[in-house]
Amino acid sequence: MAVAQWVKTLTFYEILVGMKATITVLIQRIILRNRKAITLQYPHEKRELPGTYRGMIALLRYDDGTDKCVGCDLCESACPSRVITVISSEVEGEPMKRYAKEYYMDMTRCLFCGLCVQACPVDALAMTTEYEWAKYNKRDLRLNKEQLLALGDRNFPVREKKLEFQHPNVAYFNIGHKNLPPKES
Amino acid sequence: MEMLVFAGAAVVKIAVVMGVVLLTVAFLTLAERKVLSWMQDRMGPMEVGPYGTLQPIADGIKLFFKEDIIPAGANRFLFSLAPILSLVPAFIGFAVVPYGPNREIELFGVTIKPFIITDINIGILYILAFVSIGAYGVILGGWASNNKYSLLGGLRSAAQVISYELNIGLAIIGVLILSGSLSMVTIAEKQAGSILNWNIIGMGHGGGIWWWFPVTQIVAFVVYIISAVAETNRLPFDLPEAESELVAGWMTEYSGMRFAFFFMAEYANMILVSCIASVLFLGGYHAPYPGTRLPDNLSWIEGVAWFTVKVYAFLFLFFWLRATLPRLRYDQLMRFGWKVMLPLALGNIVITSIVVYFLRD
Amino acid sequence: MGSLSFLYFGTVIALSAILVVALRKPVSSVIALLVMFFHIAGLFVTLHAEFLAAVQLIVYAGAILVLYLFVVMLLNVKEDDSYQRQFRLGMGLGLVALAEVVYIVSAAGLPEEPIRERTTSAAAAGNTEMVGRALYTTYLFPFEVASLILLVAMIGAILMAKKGIMGESK
Incomplete structure (x- = not known):
């Protein structure tokens, strides 16, 4: 030994x-030559991302172009990093109905946990597969409502119908569907 | 006139050798990254040129145009002196390395040896002397930076270089005893014949009926290789610049061309110790078979080619060790140097000298 | 040519030797000493004593001076007043030594060119071999005495280093 x-x-x-x-x-x-490098030549080759990838967060619209968000502030309270700022307001002439007048996301703080997406009662938020968002100015990462909606338009071309058209029992929030909030865009 | 021809030939030889060494240094930076990445399932540099082959040029341009920073509180003079002190000794040693057969050509009535810059009678000692000066660059650079990481790197390097320089010096004494000379050319010439006559096997040194008796220098060879790796601060002995502990050791505060000087010195030292190893232990420019295969007037190509092959094999060994072995702890390094390498080298000297005494007619 | 190079080496050696004791910072002194060792090696080369030149660089510049530097950096010696109490004693001794040198040189006279003749015979036999032969024949006894003294110094250093450790264990 x-x-x-x-x-x-x-x-x-x-x-x-x-x-x-x-x-x-x-x-x-x-x-x-029977072994390959595990390196991915990144800017030239990109990974196939799974559908559940948690990238940039987007605001969604219904198929008629109205935004889904009802300004309930639940996402703001669910967010652990205080990324989201919602300034909600009443739809004019409809005291029962609210919408997000302004909606900001400070993506510099976001940790992509997805809690806002879970918290949203009307599925107005979704996570996209976008990740190449490096900016020279960090203020460019404070996204407003238009930018977030554009993200949603870009990544989710197929839009949902309005709740009341999906099934009558699902329509909890937008009760008075005849008085829709004014279209933005 | 003769003086002029002599000086001109010397300048041409120096220019050629320096050019080849600098090109090899540039190539080595790429080769090292490529070899390491091949061994680690990566790709290495791929962007500049086809398969990243122009990366050394890009690196050189980047380093050349980088801002030259001298940290506050640094000793400006020593800070500037240190890179020069480490680069010059690394290059100066190539003056006595024989790259090809020991030939003489007549040029305007002056005999010139084309494959060695100058054959001085203490060649190997000359190299050792200047390699030992290289430690000053590291130590002074570490001290002058006014940075604790640099200082620690410099101190580590001082201790390491002294310890392992001793082992290098003692390991080659066996070869010197066998050759009976300090000249690099004579040492290489004594190993002519075939692979059996190389000092690593050492069959060509006997006399009388003991002609077959090998005076093998394999122990000295192993001691030399390990000490050379330590002397050039390469992994697994790269404690002076240990990235995970000391940022970059003595190079922490250096940038731009000053950093490039240290970098080039490291690679030039690698080439130099590889040249010494191939001349001292592997027969230098001699082929492993007797004689040469090419016609007589072209046989120098064969010699230079074999020398190049041997040197590059050693350089590949450096990369290979770096890809394989983790860094030693400091006390392990010192214990290994003084308690293992030193007795081995001393024992080799004793045994070799006894055997040579009895073999000699 | 020979006397010109001697003039250069001699001047630099003298100047750097003065700088070693005159400079305030210990690290600067070490650098001055390094310059001096280099020029001493150069002087050996002009005398065709290449072996001695290389050994001078390897042993003094490469090992001993690095250890000096090591100690200076480890202790982090601040700028020190070079002129201490022993300054007068040292100056007195130095003056005596200088007077001796002046006396010897003036008494014997400067040699014309004796070095050349001796070095030619040495160069013919090989400088290193001559040194070795001289050490092991003519000067064998001083050589052995010197090695014995170094051995004693080594043992003494080990004893001193071990004293603390052994004392603690008792």
Whole structure:
């Protein structure tokens, strides 16, 4: 036992085993060519992202172009990083109905947890697969409502019908559907 | 006239050698990154030029145009002196390395040796002397930066270089005993013949009926290689610049061309120790088979080619070790140097000198 | 040519030797000493003593001075008053030594060109071999004595370093 240990030490056995491992990889890469690098040449090649990828957050619209958001502020209270600022207001002439007059997201603070998306009662928020949002000015990352809606338009071309047209039982919020909030855009 | 021809030939030889060494340094920076990435399932530089082959040029341009920063509180003179002190000794050693067969050509009545800049009678000592000066660049750079990481890197380097320089010096003594000379050309010439006559096997040094008796220098070779890796501050002995502990060691505060000087010095030192190893232990420009295969007037190509192959094999070994081995701890480094390498080298000297004494007619 | 190079090396050696003791910062002193060692090696080369030149660089510049630098940096010695109590004693001794040198030189007279003749015979036999032969034949006894003294110094250093450790264990 001790002799075997000595022989191993004298012949650098363990170092040789390690060096064999590295040279094997090199031979497989360069000579046999049966091994590929795991590197992705990023700007030239991009990963296939799963549908559940949590990228930039977007505001959605119904199929008739009206925004889904009802200005309930639940997303704002659900957000752990206080990313979202909602300034909601009543729809004119409709005291029961509210909408988000202004909607801001400070994406510099966002940690992409998705709690706002879960909290939204009307599914007005969604997470896109966009991630290349590096900016030279960090103020460009404070998104307003138009930008968020544009994100949604860009990433979700298929829009939902209004709740009351989907099924009568689902229409909890937009009760007075005859008096819709004024279209934006 | 003769003086002029002599000086002109010397300048041409120096220019050629420096050019080749600098090109090799540039190539090595790329080769190292490529080899490491091949061994680690990566790709290495791919963007500049086809498969990243022009990366050294891009790096050089970047370093050349980078801002040159001298930190506040630094000793300006020593801070500027340190990169020069580490680069010059690294390049100066190439003056006595024989790159090809020991030939002489007549040029306007002056005999010139084309494959060595100058063959001085203490060649190997000359290299050792200047390599040991290279430590000053590291130590002074670390001290002059006014930075604790730099200082620690410099101190580590001082201790490491002294310890392992000793082992290098003692490891090559066996070869010097066998060759009976300090001149690099004579050492290489004594190993002519075949692979069996190389000092690593050492069959060509016997006399009388003991002609077959090998005076193998394989122990000295191993000691030399390990010490050379330590001397050039390469992994697994890169404690002076240990990134994870000391940022970049003595190079922390350097930028631009000053940093490039340190960088080039490291690679030039690698080439130099590889050249010494191939001349001292692997027969230099001699082929592993007896004689040469090419006709006599072209045989120098064969010699230079074999020398190049040997040097590049050593350089590849450097990369290979770096890809494989983790960094040693400081006490392990010191214990290994003084308690393992030093006794091995001393024992090699004793045994070699005894054997040579009895082999000699 | 020879006397010109000697003039250069000699001047630089003298100047840098003065700088070693005159400079305030210890690290600067070490650099001055490094310059001096280099020029001493150069002087050896002009005398065709290449082996001594290389050994001068390897041993003094490459190892001993690095250790000096190591200690200076480790201790982080601040600027120190070079002129201490021993200054007068040192100056007195230095003057005595200088007077001796002046006396010897004036008594014996400067040699014409004796070095050349001796070095030619050394160069013929190989400088390194001559040194080795001289060390192991003519000067064998001083050589052995010197190595013995160094051995004693080494053992002494080990003893001093071990004293603290052994004292603690008791």
